[in-house]
Amino acid sequence: MNREIKKICCIGAGFVGGPTMAVIADNCPELQVNVVDINKERIANWNNKDLSKLPIYEPGLKEIISRCRDTNLFFSSDIIKNLKSADMVFISVNTPTKTKGIGAGQASDLKWVEASARQISKYSRTGTIVVEKSTLPVKTAQTINTILKYSKESDSKNAKEKKFTVLSNPEFLSEGNAISDLVNPDRVLIGGEDEISINALMNIYLKWVKKEKIFTTDLWSSELSKLIANALLAQRVSSINSFSALCEKTGANIKDVSLAIGLDKRIGKYFLNAGPGFGGSCFKKDILNLIYICNHYGLKEVSSYWQKVLDINSWQQNRILSEIVNKMFGTIADKKLAIFGFAFKANTNDTRESPSMHICKKLLEEGAKLAIYDPKVSPEQIKKDLFDKKSINKDDNLQICVSTKDAVLDADAIVILTEWDEFKNLQWKKISLLMRSPSWLFDTRSICNIEEAQNHGINVWSTGFGKY
Numbered sequence: 502m503n504r505e506i507k508k509i510c511c512i513g514a515g516f517v518g519g520p521t522m523a524v525i526a527d528n529c530p531e532l533q534v535n536v537v538d539i540n541k542e543r544i545a546n547w548n549n550k551d552l553s554k555l556p557i558y559e560p561g562l563k564e565i566i567s568r569c570r571d572t573n574l575f576f577s578s579d580i581i582k583n584l585k586s587a588d589m590v591f592i593s594v595n596t597p598t599k600t601k602g603i604g605a606g607q608a609s610d611l612k613w614v615e616a617s618a619r620q621i622s623k624y625s626r627t628g629t630i631v632v633e634k635s636t637l638p639v640k641t642a643q644t645i646n647t648i649l650k651y652s653k654e655s656d657s658k659n660a661k662e663k664k665f666t667v668l669s670n671p672e673f674l675s676e677g678n679a680i681s682d683l684v685n686p687d688r689v690l691i692g693g694e695d696e697i698s699i700n701a702l703m704n705i706y707l708k709w710v711k712k713e714k715i716f717t718t719d720l721w722s723s724e725l726s727k728l729i730a731n732a733l734l735a736q737r738v739s740s741i742n743s744f745s746a747l748c749e750k751t752g753a754n755i756k757d758v759s760l761a762i763g764l765d766k767r768i769g770k771y772f773l774n775a776g777p778g779f780g781g782s783c784f785k786k787d788i789l790n791l792i793y794i795c796n797h798y799g800l801k802e803v804s805s806y807w808q809k810v811l812d813i814n815s816w817q818q819n820r821i822l823s824e825i826v827n828k829m830f831g832t833i834a835d836k837k838l839a840i841f842g843f844a845f846k847a848n849t850n851d852t853r854e855s856p857s858m859h860i861c862k863k864l865l866e867e868g869a870k871l872a873i874y875d876p877k878v879s880p881e882q883i884k885k886d887l888f889d890k891k892s893i894n895k896d897d898n899l900q901i902c903v904s905t906k907d908a909v910l911d912a913d914a915i916v917i918l919t920e921w922d923e924f925k926n927l928q929w930k931k932i933s934l935l936m937r938s939p940s941w942l943f944d945t946r947s948i949c950n951i952e953e954a955q956n957h958g959i960n961v962w963s964t965g966f967g968k969y
């Protein structure tokens with residue numbers, strides 16, 4: 502049996518909700534897609550006529566927004582109206598790690614998911630299909646189900662009659678490639694118990710995704726698959742980063758090692774780039790969730806195994822910090838460091854868990870003067886990330902720059918922390934003339950032409966390079 506879906510409402514207009522709904526609207530012109538958010542400023546930015554002001558930077562996103570916005574894709578802060586009319590509701594709200602209470606530092610904070618479920622229960626019609634899109638700990642669907650079933654908040658007289666079905670449809674998009682990941686996914690995963698609801702969601706994806714790529718399973722397997730996929734990807738990054746240190750000690754070169762091992766089909770070439778550690782909103786949070794679940798079930802060995810993946814990530818960042826301080830004669834106090842890149846990876850303006858942010862905080866604590874340039878992260882965001890309540894609160898040592906040239910003027914060192922394309926072919930001759938001597942390049946992403954920088958008198962350290 503088929504269930505026709507005419508209107509979708511997505512709660513949360515963030516890095517997941519925004520691009521996902523844009524791609525659905527673009528491929529399903531017959532559907533009306535309404536994206537809602539409590540953050541009015543974010544909604545205003547999604548509706549901004551100037552597409553360079555969209556709240557999220559993703560290659561290819563603004564083209565889709567210009568095609569679909571106000572045609573079949575709408576951004577609004579009227580949550581109630583859009584919930585009332587939707588046949589299907591996606592939950593794409595944030596689920597950061599809890600900072601206090603039981604499970605603090607490990608479990609996800611589900612207060613935004615819970616608030617969304619309560620709103621759905623109150624305002625949505627009976628029969629609405631609820632799809633969890635945010636990355637969530639296993640068994641969250643059960644929580645959502647319970648809230649939908651027993652919530653007393655319904656404003657309908659027939660509250661007890663209201664019935665909802667819950668599906669898990671985890672997002673595997675990787676920021677910076679979100680649009681191509683959504684348009685051409687490796688797989689679409691749908692978990693659920695109700696076949697009619699599963700088919701309704703599957704029919705949406707079938708508008709542009711081949712049936713062979715759509716995989717259905719039960720709710721918990723679907724939720725767990727998302728966490729495990731991210732844990733395995735993060736593990737590869739920690740593995741290669743651990744070996745980058747060994748290469749540095751032994752005179753080998755991690756890039757060649759990565760290429761050589763990646764040629765083995767069983768290993769594969771992806772996720773073998775050594776660097777300043779993984780960032781982003783998912784990897785750390787999802788591993789912490791797994792650790793929490795494993796501890797809950799008494800699987801101590803399993804939880805400590807995954808804890809090590811996180812430990813190596815922090816160790817890599819601390820190790821890079823030590824290299825910078827040691828190479829610069831044991832102190833960076835009052836020295837000017839040009840920081841290239843603040844986003845957690847290239848092609849995004851997202852800074853959540855960015856290695857650059859963590860390393861910059863530590864460099865500031867060591868007394869360095871930072872001149873930060875990132876092509877897409879706003880100065881306000883950089884300040885917000887660096888001067889939160891816990892960190893030092895003096896920004897005399899921070900300059901936010903509009904170009905690499907602006908940042909390197911009189912700098913003692915350049916630290917490359919995000920692999921933006923424009924950092925790959927820097928003009929080392931010009932740069933060397935602008936810097937103070939002795940000058941240093943710390944290329945944590947190993948993207949520069951080391952020889953060229955050296956030829957212009959710059960000292961170089963690059964992750965995983967043992968030979969200079």
Ligand code: UDX
Nearest residue numbers: 672673674675676772773774776779780781783845846
């Ligand atoms: C990840 C998953 O890839 C995606 O499927 C999931 O839905 C959300 O989490 P994302 O966090 O956007 O996506 O970025 P990803 O490309 O996975 O990179 C994560 C981090 O690992 C970045 O900081 C990146 O720089 C780092 N990384 C990645 C490396 O250091 N080396 C690599 O070889 C690959």
Ligand code: ADP
Nearest residue numbers: 513514515516517518538539540594595613616
């Ligand atoms: P993600 O990367 O998971 O998309 P973001 O933080 O970018 O995370 O986006 C989540 C969005 O969800 C935010 O814009 C936030 O304002 C929104 N949000 C959180 N709770 C609610 C809620 N109850 N109703 C509507 N929007 C919400």
